Amino acid sequence: MASSPPRPIVSIKGLEKTYASGHRALKGVDLEVHAGEIFALLGPNGAGKTTLIGIVCGLVRATAGTVIADGHDIAQDYRAARAKIGLVPQELATDMFETVWHAVNFSRGLFGKPRDHAKVEEVLRALSLWDKRNAKIGALSGGMKRRVLIAKALSHEPSILFLDEPTAGVDVELRRDMWDMVRRLREQGVTIILTTHYIEEAEEMADRIGVIDQGEIILIEEKHALMEKLGRTRITIGLKEPLAAIPPMLADERLALAGDGRTLVLTLMGEGEGAQGAADLIKRLGAEGIDFTTIDTVKSSLEDIFVDLVGKRP
């Protein structure tokens, strides 16, 4: 798919943030987001995700470092940079007494775009908000309010969209809708950077994944490469008769005996070789005349990878 080399659309170099409280929220972050991708930023609470997004979007001042968004330095050339960026913040902050229609048109104007009712209508329809256009935002449900925030962020047709935990507190159905919407946006060429606590979300959607912990990026990887590299498949085979030791014919460093010799556990690295590895083992067990009663295959999820990565750090 990626035939031409990826074009960086957001380049972050040496980004530092120390809050007035003295807390060092970002410790020299370097990050490149590629044009047209969905980039998921994963990290535990307080890792610095919102701070990072805040700096790129102009809400937080960096202590040091540079950010280039779509070719424009966010400090020197803030107008051009910000005009390209849309932000859906983590906190639901809305004008309760405004109608959806007014609020979204206001956002478009604020970002320097001329009035265009057709465009705003298109955005509202895409988010299933058209029927609610004359409703006061305060009267909408939480999920609907979040859609309004997304509509506001999209009203000026940004090329980069930041979604800070877009599906926090959103029910399953709405979350699916949100994912669909994000994919549609990507098809239209919008680059999407999202943060999330739901690893299944990153697994489901992201092209690349960055993991941030205690203000440092500890990993940036293409999702499939990440799963390949760090994913594990564990095949557990329940034996009919206990074994004292692994027979020499089966000797394999990936194979272990557990449960009083009644269980064989094969741990395979990477995503691809799982099924093949299981089939091989079964064949060899048959050849050895070892009977078994159960076979269980468990693939580690991104969640396990993530817990592994962050958990190992001090």
Add this chain to the structure above:
Amino acid sequence: MNLHAVRAIYAFELGRTLRTLFQSIASPVISTSLYFIVFGSAIGSRMQTIDGVSYGAFIVPGLIMLALLTESISNASFGIYLPRFTGTIYELLSAPVSAIEALMGYVGAAATKSVILGLIILGTARLFVPFEIVHPVWAAAFLVLISVSFSLFGFILGLWADGFEKLQVVPIMIITPLTFLGGTFYSVSMLPPAWRTVTLFNPIVYLVNGFRWSFYGQSDIAVGFSLSMIGVFMAVCLGIVVWIFRTGWRLRS
């Protein structure tokens, strides 16, 4: 210049006023009417004229000023404090909007509202007492300048405040007393000399007198001086706002 943004903010803020039209207009009109009934008609009928102007007419500029100052400050401060309080300020901060553009939108809307209110109170006053405006163009200029400078001041207040009490304290605890002591209901020349000197440190004296001069052609203080005081005040406020946006004080962490 992001004129779309200026227009969006201006329209949004005026829209907020329109939603609360009744409170916005009714309460200042009612309180001003009460002043006219009490001071203008009831007490004023027993008062002698001041420099040839009937007492009722004499207090008109001061009363308009009182409403202008408190309304400009509270509208502008509320306009910017509310998004800070609710968190919707994130949108302004992430938008390609400069300090000057944000000011034009927020302060422009607050000042517009004050000017309209000033005109309504002027009309209301005319129902109670007859008067003529000697220098209408100057009166209009004072009206606009004062609305703008105190809306600017209110904007700063709205950025500085970290609670609703502070928003209310400044107009009530500072502006209202200064206006009352600033020659709204009397001529500074009526005071004993010592107090007259003290009064000259009250900046509102200059506003009230300048405005009154535009109505009746006479003033305790030279008009040029009044105008330059307003100019200085406006320049200081502007400087503070530009500094706030440049440093991100109270806006960006």
